[in-house]
Amino acid sequence: MIAIDEPIRTEFERLFEEWSGEKPQAISALPESGSYRLYARISGATKHVVAVHYTDLKENLAFIGFAKHFRQAGIPVPEIYNCSADLLSYLQEDFGDHDLFEILQHPDGSPTDSLRSELLIKVVKWLPRIQIEGHRDLNYALAYPRKVFDKQSMLWDLNYFKYNFLKLVKIPFDEQALEDDFHTFTSFLASAPQNAFLYRDFQSRNIMIRDNQPCFIDFQGGRMGFPGYDLASLLFDAKAGLSPEERSLLYETYLKVIGSYDASWPPMMEKYFPAFVLIRKMQALGAFGFRGLIENKKGFLQSIPPAMVNLNWVTANYKMIPEIPELWRVLSDLPHFKGMKRIIAEILKHPEEK
Numbered sequence: 001m002i003a004i005d006e007p008i009r010t011e012f013e014r015l016f017e018e019w020s021g022e023k024p025q026a027i028s029a030l031p032e033s034g035s036y037r038l039y040a041r042i043s044g045a046t047k048h049v050v051a052v053h054y055t056d057l058k059e060n061l062a063f064i065g066f067a068k069h070f071r072q073a074g075i076p077v078p079e080i081y082n083c084s085a086d087l088l089s090y091l092q093e094d095f096g097d098h099d100l101f102e103i104l105q106h107p108d109g110s111p112t113d114s115l116r117s118e119l120l121i122k123v124v125k126w127l128p129r130i131q132i133e134g135h136r137d138l139n140y141a142l143a144y145p146r147k148v149f150d151k152q153s154m155l156w157d158l159n160y161f162k163y164n165f166l167k168l169v170k171i172p173f174d175e176q177a178l179e180d181d182f183h184t185f186t187s188f189l190a191s192a193p194q195n196a197f198l199y200r201d202f203q204s205r206n207i208m209i210r211d212n213q214p215c216f217i218d219f220q221g222g223r224m225g226f227p228g229y230d231l232a233s234l235l236f237d238a239k240a241g242l243s244p245e246e247r248s249l250l251y252e253t254y255l256k257v258i259g260s261y262d263a264s265w266p267p268m269m270e271k272y273f274p275a276f277v278l279i280r281k282m283q284a285l286g287a288f289g290f291r292g293l294i295e296n297k298k299g300f301l302q303s304i305p306p307a308m309v310n311l312n313w314v315t316a317n318y319k320m321i322p323e324i325p326e327l328w329r330v331l332s333d334l335p336h337f338k339g340m341k342r343i344i345a346e347i348l349k350h351p352e353e354k
Helices: 006-020 056-071 100-104 114-132 151-169 175-190 226-236 244-261 265-294 304-317 323-337 338-350
Strands: 024-028 038-043 050-052 080-083 088-094 194-196 208-210 214-215 224-226
Touching: 006 024, 006 038, 006 050, 006 080, 006 088, 056 080, 056 088, 056 194, 100 114, 100 208, 114 194, 114 214, 114 244, 151 175, 151 265, 151 323, 151 338, 175 265, 175 323, 208 265, 226 244, 226 265, 265 304, 265 323, 304 323, 304 338, 323 338
Parallel strands: none
Antiparallel strands: 024 038, 038 050, 050 088, 080 088, 194 224, 208 214
């Protein structure tokens, strides 16, 4: 059970009563997610809400501002009900406990297969609307830590991967050659059009399911960028377990929808998508290394084996336009590296965390 400090609990109660006109009857902290924010569900006589506390003011401002903008655009994101004066605590709409990840865990042949396919199609059709319609008139001054997913942002991600994953698993690499490839790779990525909203973490845990309809959370890291990054986040979500056939169908569906906004998007996707899959995989592995191998968070550790399966598929099936020989060699060797295999064997000794 996650404890809620008394001053935070008191502020949550005050915000809830001020908004609802009801006394809170129950307050319970929600399980930790991939962030350091504190989430709690508050229930009164007739109303319930999710309360959030986080000390990063800029990130809170981004989430609150983006949420209000997206709701005005008709996108199903949480309504913001009330905020503390310092904006470190706020109340948001409660979408319940069921997310897309939960649906995707059912094996093929289960009664939920039709729902799984239906929801995936709905989600992939919503994504271009978020990226294109959500982009219009969005106040990117709120974006944090950068307004654009530019070369600097990309290099941060690649170094995150190098220091929090590659060096931890001790796979050998030529440091200078890898650094040269990082710059070549990010120069190519940065040449992609950046005129859409990049959600940044568009994966199954951040897509809630209410009344068989998707709702979207955790977009506070969003900024301007190339939309293929978000599609890569969804299709290559490590533990989601999408098959190559599912990925192909969803990719083609996405191209049709985003092409309806502008016919130039599908050819741009064809050119850049494999490279954005690769950088997304590296960013995720950096997170799995930091939160899993360093902080020993089980959920992140257990994402590493399926991430290696995904990475192996990517390096076997995609070709990169930029010449990145050392980076490509490292990524191709990584799933088969003895040190990596030992880490995976150790992770698999432990039962799956639900």
